[in-house]
Amino acid sequence: MDTSTNAAAVQFIGEHLLPGQLGYFLTTLSLVASLVATFSFAKAFYAKEVSVQNDWKKLANIAFIIESIAVFSCFVILFYVISNHMFEYKYSYMHSDKNLPAEYLLSCFWEGQEGSFLLWSFWHCVLGLIVIAKSKKWKQESYGVMLTLSFTQFCLATMVVGLYVFGYKIGSSPFNLLRDEMNWPILARPDYLQLIKDGTGLNTLLQNYWMVIHPPILFLGFASTTIPFGFAVAGLLKKDNNWMTNALPWATFSAGILGLGIMMGAAWAYESLTFGGYWAWDPVENASLVPWLILVSAIHTALIYRKTATGLRVTYLFFGLSFLFVIYSTFLTRSGILGDTSVHAFTDLGMNGQLLTFLLVLVLPFFILYISRYKFMADPVKEDAVDSREFWMLVGSLVLFLSSIVIITITSIPVFNKIFGTKIAPPEDPAFAHNQVQVFVAIIIGTLSAIGQYLKYKGGAKKGSFLKSMRVPLIITALISAVIFIFVGIAFNEKGIGFLAALFVATVSSVFSIVSNAHYWVVILKLKFKSAGASIGHIGFGMVLLGIVLSSGNKTVLSWNTTGINVIQKDPNNKNPAGNPMENITLFEGVNTDMGKYMVTYVRDTIDELEKKFFELKFVEKGDNKIKKDSFYLYPDVLKNNKGMEGFSANPSSKHYWNKDIFVYVTSFQDHTDEDTVSFKSNQIKIGDSVFYSNGYVKLENVLVNPNPNRAAGVNELVLQMAVHSVTGLKYDVSPTIRLEGMNMTMIPDTVKAQNLILNFNKVVDQTKGILEIGIKESSSLSNLITLKAYEFPFINVLWIGVLVMTLGFMISTWARIKINNAK
Amino acid sequence: MKKTHIILLVLIAFAIVVLISYTGDLSSYETIGSAKQKQGKFLNLIVKMDKTVPVQYDPVKDPNLLKFGVQDSLGGKINVVFHNTMPTDMDKSERLVLKGKVQGDVFECSAIVLKCPSKYKDNPNANQEQPVTFTN
Numbered sequence: 001m002d003t004s005t006n007a008a009a010v011q012f013i014g015e016h017l018l019p020g021q022l023g024y025f026l027t028t029l030s031l032v033a034s035l036v037a038t039f040s041f042a043k044a045f046y047a048k049e050v051s052v053q054n055d056w057k058k059l060a061n062i063a064f065i066i067e068s069i070a071v072f073s074c075f076v077i078l079f080y081v082i083s084n085h086m087f088e089y090k091y092s093y094m095h096s097d098k099n100l101p102a103e104y105l106l107s108c109f110w111e112g113q114e115g116s117f118l119l120w121s122f123w124h125c126v127l128g129l130i131v132i133a134k135s136k137k138w139k140q141e142s143y144g145v146m147l148t149l150s151f152t153q154f155c156l157a158t159m160v161v162g163l164y165v166f167g168y169k170i171g172s173s174p175f176n177l178l179r180d181e182m183n184w185p186i187l188a189r190p191d192y193l194q195l196i197k198d199g200t201g202l203n204t205l206l207q208n209y210w211m212v213i214h215p216p217i218l219f220l221g222f223a224s225t226t227i228p229f230g231f232a233v234a235g236l237l238k239k240d241n242n243w244m245t246n247a248l249p250w251a252t253f254s255a256g257i258l259g260l261g262i263m264m265g266a267a268w269a270y271e272s273l274t275f276g277g278y279w280a281w282d283p284v285e286n287a288s289l290v291p292w293l294i295l296v297s298a299i300h301t302a303l304i305y306r307k308t309a310t311g312l313r314v315t316y317l318f319f320g321l322s323f324l325f326v327i328y329s330t331f332l333t334r335s336g337i338l339g340d341t342s343v344h345a346f347t348d349l350g351m352n353g354q355l356l357t358f359l360l361v362l363v364l365p366f367f368i369l370y371i372s373r374y375k376f377m378a379d380p381v382k383e384d385a386v387d388s389r390e391f392w393m394l395v396g397s398l399v400l401f402l403s404s405i406v407i408i409t410i411t412s413i414p415v416f417n418k419i420f421g422t423k424i425a426p427p428e429d430p431a432f433a434h435n436q437v438q439v440f441v442a443i444i445i446g447t448l449s450a451i452g453q454y455l456k457y458k459g460g461a462k463k464g465s466f467l468k469s470m471r472v473p474l475i476i477t478a479l480i481s482a483v484i485f486i487f488v489g490i491a492f493n494e495k496g497i498g499f500l501a502a503l504f505v506a507t508v509s510s511v512f513s514i515v516s517n518a519h520y521w522v523v524i525l526k527l528k529f530k531s532a533g534a535s536i537g538h539i540g541f542g543m544v545l546l547g548i549v550l551s552s553g554n555k556t557v558l559s560w561n562t563t564g565i566n567v568i569q570k571d572p573n574n575k576n577p578a579g580n581p582m583e584n585i586t587l588f589e590g591v592n593t594d595m596g597k598y599m600v601t602y603v604r605d606t607i608d609e610l611e612k613k614f615f616e617l618k619f620v621e622k623g624d625n626k627i628k629k630d631s632f633y634l635y636p637d638v639l640k641n642n643k644g645m646e647g648f649s650a651n652p653s654s655k656h657y658w659n660k661d662i663f664v665y666v667t668s669f670q671d672h673t674d675e676d677t678v679s680f681k682s683n684q685i686k687i688g689d690s691v692f693y694s695n696g697y698v699k700l701e702n703v704l705v706n707p708n709p710n711r712a713a714g715v716n717e718l719v720l721q722m723a724v725h726s727v728t729g730l731k732y733d734v735s736p737t738i739r740l741e742g743m744n745m746t747m748i749p750d751t752v753k754a755q756n757l758i759l760n761f762n763k764v765v766d767q768t769k770g771i772l773e774i775g776i777k778e779s780s781s782l783s784n785l786i787t788l789k790a791y792e793f794p795f796i797n798v799l800w801i802g803v804l805v806m807t808l809g810f811m812i813s814t815w816a817r818i819k820i821n822n823a824k
Numbered sequence: 825m826k827k828t829h830i831i832l833l834v835l836i837a838f839a840i841v842v843l844i845s846y847t848g849d850l851s852s853y854e855t856i857g858s859a860k861q862k863q864g865k866f867l868n869l870i871v872k873m874d875k876t877v878p879v880q881y882d883p884v885k886d887p888n889l890l891k892f893g894v895q896d897s898l899g900g901k902i903n904v905v906f907h908n909t910m911p912t913d914m915d916k917s918e919r920l921v922l923k924g925k926v927q928g929d930v931f932e933c934s935a936i937v938l939k940c941p942s943k944y945k946d947n948p949n950a951n952q953e954q955p956v957t958f959t960n
Contacts, residue, residue, distance in 0.1 A: 384827045395831055402839040409843055413850075427849035428866040428923070428934070437842050584887045584909050667909040668887065787887035787909050 012179070014193040015088045019077045023175035024162070026070040026077070030121075031157040033067035036060075037150035045143035045234070057143070061132050064150060067157075068125035074160075075122055078115060078174050082108050087196050090181045091115065091174040097201035103212055108202050110215040113334055113351075114174035117159045119216060123223035124153050131227070141243040144234020145227055152226050155358050159351070172351060204639040204649045210268035214261060218288065221258025222326045225291060228254065228298065229323035232316050233366070236373045241312060244302045249817040251299050251319070252533070256810025258292045263544075263803040270663075270796075272651055277555070277791075278799070279548075281434045283338045286411040287329030293404035295322035297397035304390040307457045311394060312377040318401065320366050325408065327362055331355045337414050385459030387466070389452055396448040403441040407434065432495060435552075439502045442545050446509035449538045450516035453524075472523075473516035480515065481508045488794065490553040503553045510549065513542030530816045537809025540802050547799025558596040558662070558790035559585040584667050587617070589784035597622060602786055603633075605669075612637045612651075615666055615786055619655070636666050636788075660794040669786040680758075680775030684765055693776055695755055696726035698734075703772070716740040720761050720774070724752050736761040736774065749775075851923075856900030859926050869922045869931065871896045873914070877903065881910045894920065894931075902926070906933040914938060 040060030047053035078091065083105050087093040095115075096108040110116040128149050131142060162173025178196075179187035186192050231247035234240075265285065270278035279285060298318030304311045332338055335352045384391050410433070413424050427433045454469050455461070490503050521527065521535035560583065587593050587602040603616040614637045621630040636653040652665035683691045690699045702721040711717060717739050724732040734750040736759045749760040760775035854867045873879075877893025890906040892914075904922060914920070914936065924933035 386827060391828065394828055395835075398832055398835050402835050406839055406842055406846075410846060423853040425851045425853050425868040425923075427846070427851055429849075433846060433849050437846075586887045 010188065010190050012088075012193070013191050015177075016081075016084075016086050017088075017177075019081050019086070020089060020175040020177065023074055023077050023081075024173065026074045027157065027161045027173060027175070028163070030067045030070035030074070031154065031161050033063045033070060034150050034154040034157050037063035037067060038147060038154055041143055041147040041150055045140075045147055045237070053143075057135065057138075060146065060150070061135060064125075064128055064132060064146065067150075067153060068129055071118070071121050071125050074174075075118055078118065079105070079109060081175075085199065087199050088177055088179070088193055089174075090176050090178045093178050093196070093199045095199070095202060097199040099198075100202055100207075103209065104202055104207050107206050107211040107215075110219075111202055111206055112174070114160050114172055116215065116219065117156055118174065120219045120223055121153060121156045121160075123216075123220045124149055124156070124226060127223060127227060128153075139242075139246065140238060140240065141231055141234040141246065144237060145230035148230030148233050149226055152362070155361065158354070159358070169351075170354065205272060207639065208268060208272040208651075210264055210271060214264040214268050217257060217264055218261030221254060221261040222288075222291075224250065224254035224257060225295060225323045225326050227251075228295070228319045232319040233369070236316060236369050239373065239376050241305070244306055244315070245817075246821060247319075248299065248302060248306075249814045249821065251295060251302065252810045252813040252817065255292065255295045255299060256807045256814065258288070258295065259810070260803065260807045262288050262292060263800075267800070270652075271654070277552070277793075278796075281431050283411045283414075284329075284333050286407050287325075287332050290404045290408045290411075291322045291325040291329065293400050293407075294318050294325060297401045297404075298322055300393045300397045304393055308390050310379045310390065312379065313374070314394070314397065314401075316370060316373075316377060318397070320370065324359075324363050324366065325404075327359050328408075331359045332411070332415070337418060387455065387461060388459030389455040389457045391459070392448050392452055392455060396445055396452070399441060399444050399448075403438060406437060410434070436495070436499060436502075439499070439506050439549075442506045442549070443502070443509045446506065446513040446542060446545055449541060450509075450512040453517065453520045453534065453538075469524075470516070473512065473519045476515045476519070477508065477512040480511050484511070484550070488550060488554065490549070491556065492553040503549055506549045507546065507553075510542045510545035514539050514546065517542065529812070530819070533809050533811075533813025533816055535809070536812060537806055540804070540806025540809050543798050543802025543805055545802075547795060547797070547802050550795040551793045551799060554792075554794045556596075556792045557583045558598065558792055559583055559664075559788055560596065583789050584787040585790070587786050587788055594622075595790065600788075600790075602784070605784070612639045613669075615669070617664065617788070619662070634662070634664050636664050638666055638669065656797075658797065660792055661796045662790065662792055664788055664790040667787045667789050669784075680760055680762075680777045682762060682773055682775050684771050684773050686770050686772070691774070691776060693755075693757060693778055696724065698757075698759065698774075698776065699723050699725065700772070700774070703770075712741075714741060718761070718764070720759075720772070722750075722759060722774075724755060724757060724759075726755055734759050738763075855898050856894075856896045856902045857898060859931070860900075860902070862926065864925050864927065866923070866925055869894070869896065869902075869920075871920050871922060872918060873920070874901055877901075879910075879914075894922070902931050903929065904931045904933050906936060911936050911938055 037060050040056045040063055044053045044056035044060055047056055081089050082092045082096050083102075085092065085096065085098050091112060091114060092108075095111045096105060100108065108115075110119050128146065131146060131149075135142070157171075159171045160173055161171040162176060163170045179192065186195050189195070227250040228247045231243040231250070235243045262285070265288070266278040269280065269285075295318070298315060301311045301315040301318055305315050335355050337352075413426065416422060417424055450473070451470065454466060484507060485504070490500065490507065492503060493500050517535045517538040521532055521539075525531050525535065585593065585595055585600075587600065589602050589604065592599050592601045598619045598621055600620075601618045603618050605613055605615045607613050614635045617634045617636070619630075619632050619634065623629060632655050634653045634655055637651045639649055639651065650665045650667065652663055654661045654663040685691060685700050687700055687703060690697045692698075700720060700722050704719040704721060706717050707719050708717060717737055719735050719737045722734050722736070724734055726732075732752045732755065734752060736750045737748040738761045739746045739748060747760055747762070749758050751758045756778050758775075758777040760777070762773040762775050765771040765773050851866050851868055853870060854862065856869060856871065859867055859869060871894035874893035874895040880891040881889070887909055888907050890908065890910045891903065892906075893901060893903050895901045904924075919938075921937035922931060922933045923935040923937075924931055926932075
């Protein structure tokens, strides 16, 4: 078994080749099976006779099930390879190491492109099997769904198959051997595996529990957009629009999961990356947000169609684009095209051509089909009622859609640069460039989601009844907004009064959305759980908006550099082109430092068994002594970088309160692994003598014998009472000590950190004359110091709770719709 | 014409206005030579460290002051001031993307994007570059 085809002459020792061979076989099998499934589902979809259709269906289902088994097995085998540290496989070598805690072995799985394609494929299989489980009740469109799903699976299978066709490499297999991929000389040796002690490990940024859970949820979100897309494709092909009822629960499920997945990524960014926040408008974040926005638009226009038989064109377009933008974002993040603009795109695997093909084989047919059916999707001619629910739902959907188009256009700048050879770079403040637009989208959507449910489909409500029903929510909104403005306020005025005003309006609008939807559910729906989906979803969305505005609008920097150590002057005119980035405070070990509302002390640092270096920081609230002061410890850490990067990556730590988070991370620290080369200088000294050092003098005041009554029996101590006087006039007391225990002598030096001074009691030179020898060492590396950034995020919990509430809303909708559909 | 069509047109017009106004905020990638001609304009430089200029950074004195020299592929050189902490491994980085403005003879930098060398140089497909961003 231990032979390899391309190196038959060499017998490699200790390789496990069976998992890889199985893996190659299974990826190829899944490729073939998905092709068979695609073909058979297409035949069944177009079959004119029921018996023919059933025959093809049977074959297609079997092919899909075989493909699923192959994908699941690949998944298990790759995990087996990683978890058993089989470094003969490149994937395992590149993405894991032996020291990794077990829970992060899963993160290794999806650190690389190949594993994450497998994960995506895995969810497609799960979803497809759910559809197949109900195949007795299939309608015509279900064949189209499975056709689309199988074809997408075929495309994904090509990504991991790793075959050479006519000299062109198709896909990159996760089961490739290290010695086939690398030209390292040692890999030619039969015993190379003994020389490769360990893998290169998981990127330190990904060693976080969110990275275990966020990718699977996000990819389930991505995978689930395929199903509504499949429904839309089937509808276009057959010119039959009856699929929307069956597609809606899939769409709400998908939107719920995708939204949750995106926000888990935001939580990861907040907790583990040092962006200083949860959202940075990074291209990778945008690329996953855009499909979600369009999917939400699609859900709303599909509801409009079901109630009023209008809005077909946008509904087809939105369901189509939500999926196609998932593929587009795959292209963006995996092709390496974002290299200069994104922090966390995948590394380039040299598959750009293939990724582009993947995008085009889905985009082009869809749009050709869409355009050819354009007339068929025409709305019945009639005037829209401005007082109708569908009118404002459509406006909201269009706003969301256009906002997503704006976001993706900006995100695609590197693509335009590639195509047109331009050299456009992101603006000076890329986040603000987005925020100044999206705050208005938030205002519009918040308000529309507040009033939407109070309007009737097709309009025609009694005059004044709408305003009457809005009265209570409006009053409550006004009250809550007033409370927020008085007690919390919004402090973000860096971008001028216009943006600040917009933030105030956005606050009111999101409160309005929360209140009005809660009121609708309680008063009009009488707390009926089955119809709660929309209300609860909207409440959650309003909370997300409110949380974003309050936390970002009031984010304050606590770590203004107040140490007074040669601080550069703050430019009063704010003309410093770097803005005002003096947000890093220097902390010396053991020195209590003033930092905004808190006195903060860098107590010590420790290193855990994974070489994570933790800094213990003690925060004590300043203020009146009579009031009980708040004090707490935070433990930000740094982890030595791997992946060819030297240095360290920082992990923030935060203290959670119900109404705010204190968020800190270490921006630099002194690495004390270097040996201290400065030596002690010896001085002979008597009581009353002084010795100079570079920054003052040290005086020996007294010598004490056994001053500590609680010392252990048989121990004698000789303690020097000394005073360090610095030129700045500060005095520090130190007491270096000699300790005698039988014949063992220990010297216990003492230090003055602020003066970089270590004092040692070397020996007694002449007991009768009272001459002693002390050692003085001055070392710049003595003072352990770190630089720290600290922020306060108020009401960040409103955002996180909002995400959960919104997801709950989507899931209630999904459940209620499945129940209704099953009852039919 | 239906009201929804009017609204759609208004919204699309608005989106186009937004995108056009956004282009006003956009910056560009410049060489050091051309950047010096554009005093005070926010722009991006793609450069590497100039090893002949010593890196000045002393966190004890000021953790928010970093000075170093860079050069670009055309041989242009400029000194850089960065009012922030020194990015880890900056001196080992093969390529830096600097964002900021030229003020007189120095480049006042507001953000640095590092391109770090990789251990896996033998393999063109492996992690050649690992981007890391440090911003304010």
